[in-house]
Amino acid sequence: MLSEEILSWVTAAIGGDARVATVTGLREQANPWLVRFAPAARVEAAVLRLGDPTDPEHRQRFATEVAALRLAGDHGLPAARLIATDLDGAAAGVPAVLTTVLPGHSRIPPVASPERLRGLGATAAALQSVPLTPRTALPRRTRSIADVDFAAQRREKGTTALLAEAEDRLSRLPVPEGPTVFVHGDLWFGNTLWSGDRCTGLVDWDCAGAGPPGIDLGSARFDAALMFGLPAAEQVLEGWQRAANRRADQVAYWDVVAALGTLADMAFCVPALHDQGRTDLDAGILGQRRDAFLGNALRRLDATGLSGR
Structure with a gap:
């Protein structure tokens, strides 16, 4: 081969x-x-x-x-x-x-324990402890998977009313101010390795860079909601805040950013999930969970006064 x-x-x-x-x-x-x-x-x-x-x-x-x-x-x-x-x-x-080879595996279970979900949040928090100024190989990032233009692909392939609303509202808001730290840039369960409920490593660092901590936190919360349902995202947040020893900033904003890293038809990510063992997930389930997560984030943006309306 x-x-x-x-x-x-x-x-x-x-x-x-x-x-x-x-x-x-x-x-x-x-x-x-x-x-x-x-x-x-x-x-x-x-x-x-x-x-x-x-x-x-x-x-x-x-x-x-x-x-x-x-x-x-x-x-x-x-x-x-x-x-x-x-x-x-x-x-x-x-x-x-x-x-080198890290211990553990990246297979995603059909049910995640609170310890695993909080562990994903804690892993994201470990990254935000490293201040980083953008440089050539680790450029400025404002979202996950920054080299893929999901908005352009939605314009070409079609979108939904909810995604269009979220994109419009986000375009009216400035990127929140805050520290610039080391970000993985594609933090989801498929890029993590586990031994039991202990995260043993992160892989696939080719989207890494310097950016706000919310990039990785939002990505991790969104993936947890896709894999296990909306309540799982709160366990990720709890793990992040415990490890960081502070409250996360602008969570609703970064949740919207994370959800906009998708296409209207969630079939595009099904092969990767099936490869990680989640053959129970299809485009319909993923679309419903994406919309529930995104709708919730937009309502929380309204509550904070950062509606973008």
Whole structure:
């Protein structure tokens, strides 16, 4: 499944007499890859992430991933450690990043305990403890998955009255002032690893950057509501506030921002959820839960006086 050039780069990065034993796709049986080595190797396994050498955006995302992993390591955050990087593909033939393997798994259970939900909030809070000034590899972020223009896609593919209202109201409001911190930029259960109810790590850092803490908190709350229903979002908030030892700011605003990171038809995210074990979820259920979360957030915006009307 991987070229000899890539495998040679991997074994050289591991060193010694490393020999690849197996390669397994971690997302829908494809990239990134779990590479296991023969027993004599100095490490048992590593995670290999590959990019497209013809796509400049892939290079930027890889540069962001590497910068984020380095920063996470510097601050003891739950992230893999870098083994080797080849951002221009000069040695591997394609852009490549090789990291350590974190314990745990990303499978999403059909029911989440309060401890797991609060743990997701606490993980988001750990990131907001790291002040960060925007830089080339970790740019300014104002929403999750910042390189995807969901608003443009809705204009092309169609929207709903609720999404259109939310987008219009948000456009009339300034981005809330506050600290600029390290953000993951795509914080959902599929990008977290768990051992029981303990979060053992965050993966897929290519949307990371510098931005308001509400980006990750809103994303985590929204995903919890999609996976488990609206009350789950409050457990995430409780975990965040406990870990941060303060009340979160502008929660309703960032909830709206998170919900607007979708298309009218939620079928676009179903394959990723099924890959994580949630085959009970379909576009209809997800759409209903998205609308319940977004409607609730808009009502809370009205209550705070930040209606955007």
